[in-house]
Amino acid sequence: MKQLSIIPVCLLMLLLAGCWDRTEVNDLAIVVGLGLHKMEDEQVELSLQLVNPSSMASGVGGGGGQQGTGELTTVEKEIGKTTFDARSKLQEKLSRNIFSGHNRVVFISEKMAEKGIRKHIDFLSRHPKPRLRSYVFVTKGAPADFFKVMPDLESSSAETARELANLEVGMSVHVKDLVQMTSDESENAALPILEIEEEPPNTQGLRVSGTAVFKDGKMVGQLDDSLTRGILWLRDEINDAAVTVKPEGTEGYISFNIFDSKTKLIPKVENGNWTMTVNINSVDDAVENETKLNLGNPDTINKLEKQLEDRIEKRIRTALEHVQKDMQADILKFGEVFHRHYPDQWAKVKDNWNEETFPEVTVELNSDVKIKRPGRSTSPPTVPDDEVINE
Structure with missing residues (x-):
């Protein structure tokens, strides 16, 4: 029994000699x-x-x-x-x-x-x-x-x-x-x-x-930086970003912090037509208001959300024009998504995807922006009450 107990001890001693090749x-x-x-x-x-x-x-x-x-x-x-x-x-x-x-x-x-x-x-x-x-x-x-x-x-x-x-x-x-x-x-x-x-x-x-x-x-x-932002929207890689807009009908700017954003790509191939629907949902906080607008007013918030949606879609459209038409380089993962959902159709176009099919893909954009919080103050704290715009 004593001899048997010595065997595991010897094996453990071999493990201790592990520094022979140290640097x-x-x-x-x-x-x-x-x-x-x-x-x-x-x-x-x-x-x-x-x-x-x-x-x-x-x-x-x-x-x-x-x-x-x-x-x-x-x-x-x-x-x-x-x-x-x-x-x-x-x-x-x-x-x-x-x-x-x-x-x-x-x-x-x-x-x-x-x-x-x-x-x-x-x-x-x-x-x-x-x-x-x-x-x-x-x-x-x-x-x-x-x-x-x-x-x-x-x-x-x-x-x-x-x-x-x-x-x-x-x-x-x-x-x-x-x-x-x-x-x-x-x-x-x-x-x-x-x-x-x-x-x-x-x-x-x-x-x-x-x-x-x-x-x-x-x-x-x-x-450039602006077009890169549009590409990041399409690739679902917007994690934390700032967007500044100039509201219509007033002076000054409002800055928003985008703290949550999700992009979903939905492919469709029908009758030889390739379509990619891009659904973007983002949540924003107002972090600076130079205008006289009251951000506690629901109508004002709705108008600002629509303006933010238009701003995002315009930036994406400009970026798409460059990579789809000018460069003909799919850095948007469209090919990967089509391959996953339509493997048979993808196999027919993959050899000429960048030059022929990708530039002709119809992109439908749906942007939904929600302004979650107006900040610690709804109306501009430095503007007299009688000058605050509530419309």
């Missing part, structure tokens, strides 16, 4: 940002934003800029025939092992986006080290320049970009989302555009500036 933190070059840029000779420039070991050792914290012994991050770059070729060359001149387990973002230059990203996405999805939860952006310029920007509020430009993606001020796309978008049957994708913004005094910051539209793996156009 010390001091031996790692921790990547927080990865950038891809296309060179004139078609080679790939790989840039990495790495945590500065000296700043970690000195316990530097807080915002960007220079503190303590130096900057919080450093930038390294190298050129190669492929992404991994460039990574291998970069490893040859780094004294630490490149570690991508904490990577925040992937920056793809506008130049590379125009030439095509499909083969470069293969490395991000195939190699076991890059994180599939990293956010992807298209940059107006070389990614290395963006990594050199030292933000005021975050520890690095990569962290700033990640926080912007978390706030969903524009498109918010992970590497895994991009891989899925470029591998589906419609082969279209949309990525947020990042640009460097000059900020006084003599500092720089990052801002999301519209959306890059991809077709067959190449960027075919860009949408």
Whole structure:
């Protein structure tokens, strides 16, 4: 019996010897940002934003800029025939092992986006080290320049970009989302555009500036912030947004906060006609009223709700015109919805979906806006009672 009891003890002792392949933190070059840029000779420039070991050792914290012994991050770059070729060359001149387990973002230059990203996405999805939860952006310029920007509020430009993606001020796309978008049957994708913004005094910051539209793996156009908002409505990706309107017949503006929105796509194929009904339901709060309108008046609220509905539909129609007619790129998930509901009809048109069928899809919009709360004050508190408009 004693001999039998020794067996499980020995097995447990084997589990304790689990540190034979450990890698010390001091031996790692921790990547927080990865950038891809296309060179004139078609080679790939790989840039990495790495945590500065000296700043970690000195316990530097807080915002960007220079503190303590130096900057919080450093930038390294190298050129190669492929992404991994460039990574291998970069490893040859780094004294630490490149570690991508904490990577925040992937920056793809506008130049590379125009030439095509499909083969470069293969490395991000195939190699076991890059994180599939990293956010992807298209940059107006070389990614290395963006990594050199030292933000005021975050520890690095990569962290700033990640926080912007978390706030969903524009498109918010992970590497895994991009891989899925470029591998589906419609082969279209949309990525947020990042640009460097000059900020006084003599500092720089990052801002999301519209959306890059991809077709067959190449960027075919860009949408500004207003058109991007229309696309987000159609994709059911509006989580928190602001809308400002100028009511008819009065001076000033009223701002609303959209805190709940749902979009439902209902496809229909009949007699060769493809129709997509888009039902949008949103709930708004009035957060600022510059007019003399009394927001406690039901008639006033009904008029404002109708104006908000018209505003949303107009923005969506404009965005539809660009992606349906001009770019002919289905980034709206219409193909996915038709495929799910009408697999047989979809099989007949999928090969020419973007060029032939998608531009001819009739879109019927139904927007329903409800103003939930007028705020802490119904009538304008700074307007005399005899000047408040109750109609």
